[in-house]
Amino acid sequence: MLKYKEIAQDLRDKIVNGIYKVNEQLPFEREMSIDYDVSRITIRKAVDLLVAEGLIVKRRGSGTFVKDINDDEAIEIAMKKQFLGFSTTHSDHKVKSKIIKFKIVNPDEKIANKLKIGTDEFIYHVERIRYSDNIPYVMEKTFMPITLIPGLQKKNLESSVYDYIENVLKLKIQSSHRTIRADVPTEKEQKYLKIDRYLPVLEVEQVAFLSNGQAFEYSISRHRSDKAEFKMINIKE
Amino acid sequence: MLKYKEIAQDLRDKIVNGIYKVNEQLPFEREMSIDYDVSRITIRKAVDLLVAEGLIVKRRGSGTFVKDINDDEAIEIAMKKQFLGFSTTHSDHKVKSKIIKFKIVNPDEKIANKLKIGTDEFIYHVERIRYSDNIPYVMEKTFMPITLIPGLQKKNLESSVYDYIENVLKLKIQSSHRTIRADVPTEKEQKYLKIDRYLPVLEVEQVAFLSNGQAFEYSISRHRSDKAEFKMINIKE
């Protein structure tokens, strides 16, 4: 384990467990560098991780402080870190997936463009409904090139595709580009999500990339708007 | 100007202007540290800024490369940097604001809690409609403590409140916490946004903080879903 990650985790634990309380000042960087027996730069790297997560703030000339956020907001921080893989956000409930479609096809122009491949290549076309405690909450269409993600099977779709990619194929997921919109549900969505035409859907369009820079997934997730909301923390600069 | 910010801006320009093209490799860190005559750590800090913006990717053992994203996605990067202040996203159109309400009141429990003040303190209560090219696209409710933002006037609301806060009051905006949802428009919103009851709204609830850690604004923006979408780039770790 890397030093700065260990220190970050230690500080994170101390905040979550209330050892460092809301609005309380953390030890100074130079103090911590002695306490943890590392250089000040290593401390700063650890602290900056928590700043990016929105847990603490630094004030030049004053010190570093635990941010005054509500308790339920602390949860979103964990979500933010594991931003890929959706089942984690419902981890305290029973999450199931029903597979509506699982085919290998050629992509249309739009999908080929998003995945930066040709229309003559082959891709998986997957459609799933996700249930939390037996209530449907999202309908997903996913498109992945078979050359990048070989050997995908139905059982992988029922649990987590990301598990398969990271743990079986040993590929690393690096980033995702997302667009969020609101829309009216289609008739098909009304049926599968068990909603009427007056409940909007929250659409998340995503392209996800591996650490080698290749786009491995294009997906469109349409969430029941009474079951979904997205939280984020923005830090200026 | 700081060295790492200058270098970051130089690299950003070279990417935007096509001097470094899509998928092209950037000079190595050790090369750049000689070219720019700075230490390698300073180069890394500059490069890491662009990584966070989603413009480039680094691959250990290989090098640093310009990310293969679509042209229109480059725009969102500029948006991301100036994440506060909404008029910037419509900068190429005529943006106007109509003020529906501008009062000083006591906050209810919910608002007081979000702003971390008492219900006996005073706040501005502002409601505005924003127009782009004379088409209404968002209705905003904004609540700000008068002690933090003194002297706010109607003219500040017509242009940008953030300008007033940063340039007149000389306060620094540091972060914001946002929640995004989809919802059905109220009758009032249908009227002001000129939409029917079947067009959903995209709601953004926001608490914004100053660099001293105080919450200075709680706002709810409800966007016409045919005019608004939110883009973001997520980098793992």
Add this chain to the structure above:
DNA sequence: TAGTGGTCTAGACCACCGG
């Protein structure tokens, strides 16, 4: 194997904040 980015050190000086 050679060369990349990733981590880490032990300093130094600067800009800013509070008393």
Add this chain to the structure above:
DNA sequence: CGGTGGTCTAGACCACTAA
């Protein structure tokens, strides 16, 4: 004014990638 976090240096070694 002393002490904070912010920037910057000139090294060193490690983990990983590609040829």
